[in-house]
Amino acid sequence: MLDILTLGFLATLLGAAWRLATPLIFASIGEVISERAGVLNIGLEGTMLMGAFCGFAASFATGSIPLGLAAGIAAGMAFGLIFAFFTITVKANQIVVGAAINLLGLGLTAFLFRTYYVSTGRGVDIARPVRIPWLSDLPFFGEALFRQNLIVYSTVLVTVLAVILLYRSSFGLTLRAVGDHPKAVDVAGRSVAAYRYGAVLIGTGLAGLGGAFLTLGHSNQFVEGITSGRGFIALAVVVFARWSPVGAFFVSLLFGLFYALQLQLQAQPMLNIPYQAFQALPYLMTIVALIVVGGKSAAPRKLGTPYDER
Amino acid sequence: MTMTQIERDGRGAAAVPILRLVGRAVARAAVAVALPAAAVAIALACGAVLLALNGFDGADVVNVMILGVFQDFRSVTEILLKAVPLILIGAGLCVAFRCNMWNIGAEGQLYAGAVSATLIGISFEGLSPWLYVPAVLVAGALGGAIWGGIAGFLKVRFQASEIVTTIMLNYIALIGTSWLVTGPMRDARAAYPQSARLFREAWVPDLIAGTRLHIGILVAVALALVLYVFLYRSSAGYAVRVVGINPHAARYAGMNAGRNMMAAMCISGGMAGLAGAFEVAGVTHRLYQNISPGYGFEGIAVALLAGNNPLGAILSGGLFAVLRSGSELMQITSQVPQVLVSIIQGIVILSVVAFAAIRIWPRRRS
Numbered sequence: 001m002l003d004i005l006t007l008g009f010l011a012t013l014l015g016a017a018w019r020l021a022t023p024l025i026f027a028s029i030g031e032v033i034s035e036r037a038g039v040l041n042i043g044l045e046g047t048m049l050m051g052a053f054c055g056f057a058a059s060f061a062t063g064s065i066p067l068g069l070a071a072g073i074a075a076g077m078a079f080g081l082i083f084a085f086f087t088i089t090v091k092a093n094q095i096v097v098g099a100a101i102n103l104l105g106l107g108l109t110a111f112l113f114r115t116y117y118v119s120t121g122r123g124v125d126i127a128r129p130v131r132i133p134w135l136s137d138l139p140f141f142g143e144a145l146f147r148q149n150l151i152v153y154s155t156v157l158v159t160v161l162a163v164i165l166l167y168r169s170s171f172g173l174t175l176r177a178v179g180d181h182p183k184a185v186d187v188a189g190r191s192v193a194a195y196r197y198g199a200v201l202i203g204t205g206l207a208g209l210g211g212a213f214l215t216l217g218h219s220n221q222f223v224e225g226i227t228s229g230r231g232f233i234a235l236a237v238v239v240f241a242r243w244s245p246v247g248a249f250f251v252s253l254l255f256g257l258f259y260a261l262q263l264q265l266q267a268q269p270m271l272n273i274p275y276q277a278f279q280a281l282p283y284l285m286t287i288v289a290l291i292v293v294g295g296k297s298a299a300p301r302k303l304g305t306p307y308d309e310r
Numbered sequence: 311m312t313m314t315q316i317e318r319d320g321r322g323a324a325a326v327p328i329l330r331l332v333g334r335a336v337a338r339a340a341v342a343v344a345l346p347a348a349a350v351a352i353a354l355a356c357g358a359v360l361l362a363l364n365g366f367d368g369a370d371v372v373n374v375m376i377l378g379v380f381q382d383f384r385s386v387t388e389i390l391l392k393a394v395p396l397i398l399i400g401a402g403l404c405v406a407f408r409c410n411m412w413n414i415g416a417e418g419q420l421y422a423g424a425v426s427a428t429l430i431g432i433s434f435e436g437l438s439p440w441l442y443v444p445a446v447l448v449a450g451a452l453g454g455a456i457w458g459g460i461a462g463f464l465k466v467r468f469q470a471s472e473i474v475t476t477i478m479l480n481y482i483a484l485i486g487t488s489w490l491v492t493g494p495m496r497d498a499r500a501a502y503p504q505s506a507r508l509f510r511e512a513w514v515p516d517l518i519a520g521t522r523l524h525i526g527i528l529v530a531v532a533l534a535l536v537l538y539v540f541l542y543r544s545s546a547g548y549a550v551r552v553v554g555i556n557p558h559a560a561r562y563a564g565m566n567a568g569r570n571m572m573a574a575m576c577i578s579g580g581m582a583g584l585a586g587a588f589e590v591a592g593v594t595h596r597l598y599q600n601i602s603p604g605y606g607f608e609g610i611a612v613a614l615l616a617g618n619n620p621l622g623a624i625l626s627g628g629l630f631a632v633l634r635s636g637s638e639l640m641q642i643t644s645q646v647p648q649v650l651v652s653i654i655q656g657i658v659i660l661s662v663v664a665f666a667a668i669r670i671w672p673r674r675r676s
Binding site: 042082086090091092093095096097099100101102103104106107108110111112114115224229232235236239274276277279280283284286287290291 | 360364365412414464468470471473474475477478479481482485486488489492493607610611614647649650651652653654655656657659660663664666667
C-alpha cells in the first residue's frame with residue numbers, strides 16, 4: 001500500500017532530510033563564506049572527499065570519532081591551503097585550480113583507500129543518536145527529528161556562528177568588503193590576500209567536516225567517490241541561497257528532502273517508476289533552482305576574480 | 311620601446327630582420343612545448359614520490375608508465391585509440407574555454423552522443439556503410455551539441471552558471487544512460503545491462519587491420535586542425551575569443567555575446583558527443599552504463615595543458631593517452647591503483663598554472 005501521506009512518514013522523511021542535508025549544510029555554509037570573500041571554490045567535491053577519507057582513516061586508527069572529525073577538517077584545510085596558494089598568491093584561474101583539486105582529491109583518496117583499506121573490509125563506529133530532553137518527546141516529530149547524532153545537531157550551531165561571523169563581527173564586515181570592493185579594503189590598509197586565505201580555510205575546513213560526516217556520522221565506511229556530487233550541489237545551494245548562511249541551511253534541507261524522497265520512493269514497489277528517475281531528482285532540481293533564482297544580482301561583485309594590487 | 315612591445319603592437323615589425331623573427335618564432339614554440347613538458351615532468355616526479363612513499367617502486371613511473379606502453383606496435387595502436395576521445399574532447403573544450411564558458415560537462419555530453427549514436431546504430435539494418443557510419447557519427451555529435459547547448463541556453467537566457475548546470479547534466483546523462491541500458495534499450499538476451507549490438511554497417515572502419523584502432527584518430531586530428539583554423543583564422547572564431555575576453559566590448563563591437571556562447575557550448579558538446587559516438591561505433595559496438603572511464607574530465611586537463619589551443623590538444627591528448635595506458639599497465643604489472651593517473655593530471659594542471667604565472671610576473675613588474 002502507499003503509505004506516503006501519513007504523519008509518521010512525513011516525520012521520518014524530515015528526520016532523514018536533516019541527516020542527508022548535513023554534509024551539504026557544512027559545505028555550502030563554508031562556500032558562502034569563501035564566496036563572500038570573492039573566491040569561488042569548485043574544488044569542494046575533492047575537498048569533501050579528502051575530509052571523508054582522512055576522517056575515516058583517523059578514526060580507523062584511533063577509534064575516536066572526535067579525532068576523526070578533526071582529521072577531516074584538517075584535511076579539508078590542507079587542500080584549502082593548496083587552493084588558496086594557487087588562486088590567491090599565484091592568482092591563477094579559480095575554476096582551473098578547483099578542477100585540479102577535484103582530480104587530486106578523487107585520485108588521492110581512491111589511491112590510498114585501495115592501497116591500505118579496501119582489503120580490510122572493516123568499518124568504523126559512527127556517532128550515536130542523542131536524545132534531546134523535551135524535544136525528543138514531542139509526538140510524531142520528536143522521535144523522527146530529534147534522534148540524531150551530535151554532528152547533525154551541530155549544523156544549527158554552525159549556521160548561527162556563520163551568521164555572527166559574517167554580519168556581527170568586524171572580520172565579517174571586512175570579509176564581505178573583500179568580495180565586493182577589494183580595492184577599498186586594500187586602500188584602508190588591510191590585506192585582501194589574508195582575508196581571502198582566511199575565508200578559503202574556513203570554507204574548506206567546513207567542507208572537510210561535511211565529508212567526514214559521511215564516513216563518521218552516516219555510513220561507517222569510506223567508498224570511492226562517496227560524496228557523489230555533494231560538493232557540486234553545495235555550489236548550487238549557495239547560488240539558490242543567495243549567498244546567505246541561513247538560506248544555505250534551509251536550501252540544503254530542501255535538497256536533503258530530495259535525497260530522502262528519492263530513498264523513500266525507491267522503497268515503494270507499488271510506484272511503477274524507474275529508480276533512476278528518483279536518482280536524477282536532486283540534480284534536476286538543482287538546474288530548476290538555478291533557473292528560478294537566475295541572475296547573479298546577489299553574487300559578490302568580484303566573485304571569481306583574483307585581486308591585483310596594481 | 312622593448313622588442314616585445316614592438317612585436318605586440320605590430321608597428322616596426324618590418325624593420326626587424328626576418329632571421330630574428332624566425333628565431334623568435336622558434337623560441338616561442340620551444341617555450342610553448344618546454345613549459346608543458348616541464349609540468350608533466352614535475353607531475354611524474356610527484357607520482358614517483360607518492361609511489362615510493364606507499365611501498366611501490368617509484369621508478370615504475372618512467373619504466374612502466376611512459377616506456378612500458380611502447381613495447382610493440384599493438385600497444386601503440388591502443389594508445390592512439392585512447393587518444394581519439396581525448397583529442398576530440400580536449401580540442402572542443404579549447405573553444406569553450408577561449409569563450410570563457412567553463413564547460414565541465416564533456417562527460418555528460420559524451421554520454422549524450424553515445425546514446426544518440428546507439429539509437430541510430432541499432433535502428434536501420436542494411437543501410438550502406440557509406441551512409442550509415444557518417445549518420446551515426448553526426449547523430450553522436452548532434453546529441454552532444456544539444457546536451458552542451460542546454461547549458462549554453464540556460465546561461466544565456468537565465469544567467470544560470472554553466473559550471474553548475476554542466477556538472478548536473480553530467481549526472482543526469484549518466485543516470486539516463488543507466489536507465490536506458492537497464493530498461494528500454496536493454497538487450498534482453500544479455501546478462502549484463504547493455505544495448506543491442508550496432509549493425510555491422512554502422513561500425514567505424516578499422517584504420518589498421520588486426521588492431522582495434524579505427525579511423526577516428528584521423529578524424530580527431532583533422533577536426534583539431536579545423537578548430538584551430540576556426541579559432542585563429544576565421545572571423546567567427548575571433549568573435550568567440552573576443553566574447554571570452556570581454557563580453558561587453560564584444561557587444562559594443564556588434565558581436566552577439568549570447569550567440570557566441572551558445573556556439574562555444576554546442577561546438578565543445580558536439581566534439582564530446584562525437585567522441586561518444588566513436589566509442590560505441592568504433593570500439594565497444596554496444597552502449598554500456600560506464601562507456602567512458604572519465605574521458606570528459608580528462609579532456610579538461612588536455613585543453614588546459616594545450617594552453618586552450620586545439621593544435622596543442624593533439625599533443626596533450628596523445629600524452630594523456632600514454633599516461634592512461636601506462637597507469638593501466640601499472641595496475642596489471644605492479645598492482646598500483648590505476649587512479650594514480652588522476653593525481654598526475656591534477657598536478658599537471660597546477661604546474662601549468664604556476665608556470666603561466668611565472669611567465670606573467672616579469673611583465674607585471676615593468
